[in-house]
Amino acid sequence: MVKVLVGSRNPVKLKAAKEAFSIFFNEVEVAGIAVDSKVSSQPVGDETFKGAENRALELRARNEEEQLNANFFVGIEGGIIELFSRWFVFGVMCIMDERGMKSYGCTPFFELPSSITEQLLRGIELGDVMDDLTGETCTKQKQGAIGYFTRGVMDRKQYYIDGLIVALIPFLNRDLYLQSR
Numbered sequence: 001m002v003k004v005l006v007g008s009r010n011p012v013k014l015k016a017a018k019e020a021f022s023i024f025f026n027e028v029e030v031a032g033i034a035v036d037s038k039v040s041s042q043p044v045g046d047e048t049f050k051g052a053e054n055r056a057l058e059l060r061a062r063n064e065e066e067q068l069n070a071n072f073f074v075g076i077e078g079g080i081i082e083l084f085s086r087w088f089v090f091g092v093m094c095i096m097d098e099r100g101m102k103s104y105g106c107t108p109f110f111e112l113p114s115s116i117t118e119q120l121l122r123g124i125e126l127g128d129v130m131d132d133l134t135g136e137t138c139t140k141q142k143q144g145a146i147g148y149f150t151r152g153v154m155d156r157k158q159y160y161i162d163g164l165i166v167a168l169i170p171f172l173n174r175d176l177y178l179q180s181r
């Protein structure tokens with residue numbers, strides 16, 4: 001049994017972690033614990049990586065303190081980044097194991113309209129902007145911005161699964177990655 005702690009109680013993130021880890025491990029148990037990313041509510045650039053890492057580190061510390069017996073700790077942080085004079089949304093996944101090995105993965109990047117980017121750069125969280133745009137509530141616990149912009153072709157869970165799969169690569173190929181660290 002592989003036990004995975006995710007630094008959130010968001011059901012979309014928990015389901016994504018369960019599906020991604022279940023591809024590679026037979027029996028997977030996933031539990032969500034709300035932890036602070038220690039970055040702004042709408043991270044920009046490298047801050048997104050730091051937020052994901054902070055979540056994973058906090059989970060690992062809690063695991064030791066509370067003897068939760070988890071094997072992996074997953075921090076997921078959504079952010080924006082400017083590339084090629086355009087603004088993109090992306091998610092960062094930081095996965096750590098009980099030995100302290102750490103890896104990162106990212107979701108696909110997608111471009112934002114400037115009207116949304118302006119709000120995000122003022123510190124408004126993407127989930128709140130999407131709630132206003134769609135007239136719905138808690139869109140980040142449903143289809144998310146990716147679901148809205150792809151007209152339902154991709155939802156937030158699938159978006160995260162892809163990022164988690166690539167974040168697991170070093171754990172699936174430990175010999176190659178331990179040589180380079």
